Amino acid sequence: MNSILIGKIVNVHGIKGEVKIYPYTDDINNLAKTKIIYLDEGLSCKYDISCRIQKGMLLVKINGIDTVEQAEKLRNRYVYVSRDSLKELDEDTYYIEDLLGFEVVDMKNNHVGILKYIFNTGANDVYEVQTDENKTVYLPAIKDVIKKVDIENGKIYVEIMKGLI
Numbered sequence: 001m002n003s004i005l006i007g008k009i010v011n012v013h014g015i016k017g018e019v020k021i022y023p024y025t026d027d028i029n030n031l032a033k034t035k036i037i038y039l040d041e042g043l044s045c046k047y048d049i050s051c052r053i054q055k056g057m058l059l060v061k062i063n064g065i066d067t068v069e070q071a072e073k074l075r076n077r078y079v080y081v082s083r084d085s086l087k088e089l090d091e092d093t094y095y096i097e098d099l100l101g102f103e104v105v106d107m108k109n110n111h112v113g114i115l116k117y118i119f120n121t122g123a124n125d126v127y128e129v130q131t132d133e134n135k136t137v138y139l140p141a142i143k144d145v146i147k148k149v150d151i152e153n154g155k156i157y158v159e160i161m162k163g164l165i
Contacts, residue, residue, distance in 0.1 A: 003038060003080040005097050006031055007058065012072055017065040021058040021079055024096055028053055030087055037062070038080040094149060102154045104129045104139070107147060112165075113137060115156060127156070137165050 007021040023031055032051050037060070039045040048063040065071050089095070096118045104112040104127070113129040118141070120126070125141035139145050139158060148157040 002083040004083045004086065004095055005078055006034075006037075006081050007079045009074050009077045009079060010057075011075065012068050013059050015068055016061070017067050017071045018059050018061050019065070019071050019074055021060055023056075023058055026093075027089075028056065028058065031058060031081075034081055034085065036081070036085065038082075039074065039077045040080070092149070094151070098151070099149070099156065102149075102156050104156045104158055106160055107157055109157075112158065112160070 005024060007023045007025075009019045010022045011020040012018065013020050025031060032053050034051060035049060037047050037049055039047065047065075050061045052059050062071075062074075065074065099115055099118065102115045104115055106112055111132070113131040115127055116130045116136075117128040118125050119128070127139040127141055127146070129137045129139060131137060145158055145161060146156065147159050149155075150157070
């Protein structure tokens, strides 16, 4: 079974063992329908859950975790789900995990660097790209900059606007 990273437990919520999960996706409503999570990439630590959304976070009640102390032990753990349990994404929408490590090239196919990390600023995602010179370049994930994602060949084509690099 193939897993996908969907978030990280960042805090406890309340006194009955609920945890707050910071989601690594824009499609939080789809995640709220999740009934099973895993707390390791190998999908061996399986937990049944119930879930709701509050202020952009997932509030999750994990079956068998009933106290604040038990929930606290899960803080900073990464949360995975089976890829099969997620719905098909819309066109031009990707899971972050699927893009990391892609080669970033300009529209003339010149190497810019490797995508190392994606984070959200509130307005849009930002792609952190490491160049061959070991410098970090930040590219906003907007249509004016990210022109094409080639999943099959592991490339992201970008238009470098003046002042970005």
